[in-house]
Amino acid sequence: MANLLDRAVESFKRVGEGLKTVFMHSFREPTTQEYPEKIQDLAPHFRGRLALAVNPDTGDHLCISCRQCERVCPDKCIEITAHKSPETNKLELIDFKIDHGLCMFCGLCTEVCPTTCIINTNDFEMADYSRESLIYDIKRLTLTQDESTYYFDKKELPRPKPKAAAKPAAAAGAAGAAAKSAAAGGDAAAKAAAAKAAAAKAAAAKAAAAKAAAAKTDDGETKAEPKAESKSEEKAAEPKADAEAAKKDVVEAKTEDITAEPKADAEAAKKDVVEAKTEDKAAEAPEKDAKKDVKEAKADEKDPE
Amino acid sequence: MSTEIKSTELKTDEMIINMGPQHPATHGVLRMLLTLDGEFVKHAEPVIGHLHRAQEWQGQNRTWFQYQALIDRVDYLSGMFTSWAMARSCEVLDECEVPERAEYLRVMVSEMNRISSHLLWLGTYLIDLGAMFGFPFYPFREREKLLDLFEEIAGQRMMFNYIRIGGVQRAPNDAWLKRLKAFTEEFEDRVDEYEAIVTENPIFLKRTKEIGILPLSLAKQYGVTGPSIRASGTDMDLRKTKPYSVYPKLEFDVHWLDKPEGGDTWDRYILRIREMRESNKIIKQCLDMLPTEGELSGKKQNAGLRVKAGEAFSSVESPRGILGCYVISDGKDKAIRFRWRNPSFCNLSVLSELLVGSPIADIMAIFGSVDVILPDVDR
Amino acid sequence: MAEEKEKSIEKIVEAPPEIGRFGQFLKEHGIASEKLPDAAGGIEVISLDAKNLQSALKILRSSEETKLDLLITVSGVDSRQSGGTFDSVYHLWSYDNLNELVIKVKIKADEVEEDSLPAVPSITNMWPAANWHERETYDLVGIKYLGHPYPRRILNPWDWDGHPLRHDYVQIVDALNDKNPHSFR
């Protein structure tokens, strides 16, 4: 009986202690934040929406169409369209598509990018009404000069050297950057970019490829458009155009023959990477290592010395 | 205390009931096929696979560099440990030296991850027991702080991709270390608070004492590891028994209970609480001992990353037990075989034995105490 | 680098792996085993005949000397490309001491008949832990475990075709390719 009483008293004490602890919590400040009003200042390395940066100093588009990101992406959500300029013999970026519906925000593409062009922004508000609208094209991906400056500073990235000659590939980026954003930076800048990108979506979807290929300057755009179109028509008319042709000429956004493409891309990319003087040896590595025997490698492991 | 009511005289029909996959307390998509005699379980069969994402298949079809980014998803509550297990296997294969600074950082973030995983377990376990609204928020509050820290150092809150083959991805800055230090200092008090509410609460004791008893021999047969078996009478903790990384340099205790006849759910609960305190101590030491300068990775992180041919099995002590990674490589850009030894998978299989004879209401108390994460089971 | 490799090959030719500690132990109990090149990290790896598996594991588990009572995993490996075999790999640890052992049961792919699976005796009667591991190996790699109490698929749906972790497995629906009209997207 006494035992029972003791236990009852003990139980009451414990329950009382719990109730007290919970009650005293009501005098503490709430730890939650009211989200849309207060947006947390996210860490610089937060892996949010992917974007393409331009050179913060000159406004040149940083992408050199090396396709490193396209190859490293585990989800295959990046699709780059580029062609080799017949005059300069260099790759020119036509379109850059990222399917954010597929993207898992692992950030590998930003790690392999030799020119720190593709970066993770701090924007995480990407809700949209359809899957198609999650596929961002170059217009929506490219940041303005202000935003690029903001992210380069925030992430403490080394400023890229301005290119010796303004490449045509940069034009698309420049076009994006030309529309000045009034926002000073921070999330406001990121948001403004998103809004602007949405506005430009229709136009961009229609003409991005043609525009990028042709427009050396902004005013050359209209003039060059029909030319580019005819070019792509030509391309489509040649069913034979596969890996070999692609290596030399325009790499179109193909709807078929995907298997042949990567090889060509790899070749093209290799050259360009070397050109860009990066240390990444990913492209040549597979062929080299493939030759080695498994057994050899194992024996190598076993070597006691 | 527990009442062993067994209806033997009155024969009634058995009822077959499907608990899950859409059940609020199965922590995801576990389906349990229960045969009930009244309120008592006669036969229980966990049916898994609803969340199968072919993680091992992906290991064979992704390059090493790509797969590193994927494996946090194997066990999303302790992503650091899955990364670490893979990194260790590959480092063994590659005979790659990991810099000391990276090792300290690995231990630090992993212990943080252990705390955050246990905190989530604590919250959800109390929800399983019916404390739906008040208490579960407190562990989540602390976990949120840890996730903020993860977000800063790794880039994301759960899918870290931080521990890499050969080292770690990024060094923390001073502000981050300061925040972590502040966290470790207040964390002890917070755990005291949890204990004041829960540990000796009479209802909690009634719900958890003397149910779900897991005898040591049974646990060994089923390959149970982690806090679940330490509650049943072994001191098997890889951090002590097969020390790896810089654990030998750190001072900490492995808590276990000498109960060969079997630990109950309350024992498993208290062990996790103690483990959180120990992890907190480890983090404190790491903060003091962390070299300020030095390499972060012994291996270059780029898309051409590959490991030498051979095979290796390495394991780490994850919050749920031994998390192992068996890798077979032929030296090419992709692995021949990735095989995960997931603690949840092994711990879950013992459930069909633990549940037999217990009433419906105890199913969740027992299942929760084993601490199973379904993505870890189904991969 | 290349020279070193060649050197090590010579070494393998010169000195076939000696019998290891556990190999010796098994030999004393009349069970033949073959030591394989070490799994990295210096763990002993032995190869056993399928018929010897049960008896060897029984001894290794119960003997005071070895006490390998923790079955870490049972994994299946499709190593037809490198060795022409299907391997069933057993990682054994001990709860009480630091013993570690890897046992491989190799089934030659040539000897497996068309339309049937390589077969290995099940060890579920010794370790209930092996139950799910063996089911998973059957499901993903396609190794049949003779004497398993419930030989069904575990992770994939019951009506799944093929065994995904085999290297010749072709996924019927390309889930990732959104140009495929049958994709999951």
Next chain:
Amino acid sequence: MNAAEIYKLSRLAIFWLSVTFGAVWVACWGVGVFIPSLITGKMPFLLQVDNPSTTVVFIADLLRSLTPILSLLVFIPINAMFMVLFERRSLALFTVRMGPNRHGFDGLAQTAADAVKLLFKEDITPRGADAFMFTLAPIIFFAPSIFGALPLLAAVTNNHDLFKVANLPTGIFYILAAASIPVVALVMAGWASNNKYSLVGGLRSAAQAISYEIPLVLSLVTMCLLAGTLDVVEIVEQQKGGILNWNILGGGALSGYDKLAPYWLNLVDTSFDTSAMFGQFYPVPWLSSIMAFVLVICTVLLFGLYLTGACAEINRIPFDLPEAESELVSGYNTEYSGIKFAIFFLAEFTNLFVVSSIATVMFLGGGDNPIPKWILDRLPLEPISNALGSLLSPLIKDLMFIDPATFWAAFWVIVKVYSIVFFAILVRGTLPRFRIDQLMDFGWKRLIPLALILFVVVVFARTWVVCHG
């Protein structure tokens, strides 16, 4: 310090309760006073009829008699809506969150929005369910909480004329009888849903309600014994005069002691005959004093017993087994959606309010002011109320409806009821759930014996103390 959130919650409570009472007052005044006066021609400033016809008088009487039920019909949904919000906001306080604060002023319209959403949701009847029973169950669950609360109305409004609908001499039993009907509805809902989880939930609720009704009733019976009556209005009447007269403190067993304080503190100038005063309450001096304290302990325990039983009766944590979410998904209301679920939801909160009101009436002195009467007498309240009265009297002249007595009674009842509700929320925020067999164990092996022991002790102790003197 979390002053902002606490302030917001109290602001919300005051605002919403004023709205609730405003609505109830308008409805009651309109139907019970204004329209009858208008049609019978007793309206001041308006047309005066000398002899209204019998039909008109009959209609006026009918309207008046409908007032109590109307007041409940208006009060219960609005109040339940607030209770949901109150619960959510309080839980948010305990869990260091903010709670719903998006909708309207501080989240005021949150539950209204939720209710509207529920009304527009599809009303699903599962295949194989007994459609008739399935529909009937929520109605049967909800109805008793309305008619069961009727006798309480008079008790909480200081026996106002309009609310004297059924001053049963056995009021408390009527309430208990009404309160035990919902169990039938739960079993019905569980069975009719054609769902195993629901069935288990329904059966659990039946077992639980039967077990916990006994300590609940025993504790109330003991209180009736202490009061010497079953009439709730009379029980409230007896407890008037400050906190020491309340049943929770032995029903006036300590009522002499409060007068000692001013005596010792020299607040009272006149000489004070202690022995005479104590003789009035404690016929046998020492034994009586001891018994008074025994009585106080017993009644406090009985209050706890009542709260426990009531918690189990209305399925609140830690006794919410019939709808244990982690075990039975949602128990008996798993299959319910739309308006039927809304009714279940409404009824649960109404039940909480009703049992808290019963506790207030039986233990906490109903609408009584907790401040002892002798202190109130010394405060200069008279001039204030007189001034207010003279200010308002032209308005209410013949339509006396808000007299201070009714208003303050209702005010204190609300304060007390919401304190109990707040405590229930605190418990909900802290405790885990019992297991069903432990629950039975606790009910039959602990609570019922305790209730019986307390019953006997109270019977014994009461003879030595003059309660409610």
